[in-house]
Amino acid sequence: MMKIFSSLALVMGLMLSSVSSYAAEAASKTFVVITSESVETQGMALVLSLQALKNGSDVRILLCDHGGxxxxxxxxxxxxxxxxxxxxxxxxxxxxxGAKADVCALYLPNRGLGMDALIEGVSNAKPPQIGTYMADPSVRYFTF
Incomplete structure (x- = not known):
């Protein structure tokens, strides 16, 4: 009987360790999409992005429409x-x-703008890369 309880405790410990490891991995990537025209909403999205960075998350920011x-x-x-x-x-x-920032792939061409219109460090998103990032189950996704 003692062997059964010991085995059960070991299995439970491994399961909890696995869940804990998954939770840490799940929170390790944060994807923030900003489309709002509201300056306060834009600001809060970025304040929260900064907090995610501070807490060790890999942050990717996608700026679309007014967010761009x-x-x-x-x-x-x-x-x-x-x-x-x-x-x-x-x-x-x-x-x-450390955050990576992109404007949506549709942003620049629909405004008649080139990359030279953007501040240094912001890239033009590539849909296949963004789609792959979004499909990653370890990415937490937030829209503002």
Whole structure:
């Protein structure tokens, strides 16, 4: 009987270890998509992205529609309080802390813009790569 309980305890321990390992892996990648025109929503998405980075997550940011405007060199917004920073400043901070940022593949051509319109460090998304990233079960996905 003692062998059965010992075996059961070992199996349960391995299962919990496996679940714990999966949970750590599942939270290791964060995909943030920003489409909102609202400066506060854009800012909060980036504040949360910065927190995810701080907590060890690999963060990828996709900027589509009005969200793509954040990446334009001529972007202007009133700094948000209490941070006294614009969404673009928060984006730059996130990228300097390791986040990868892309504009949607449709963003530039539908505005008649080229890559030279974007701030340094922002790329043009490639749908096959984004689709593969999104399909990864370890990626947590957030839209703003």
């Amino acid at each position: 405007d954040i990446a334009k060199k001529d972007y202007q917004a009133t700094p948000l309080q209490p941070l006294n920073a614009t969404p673009q400043q928060l984006l730059k901070k996130a990228m300097s802390n």
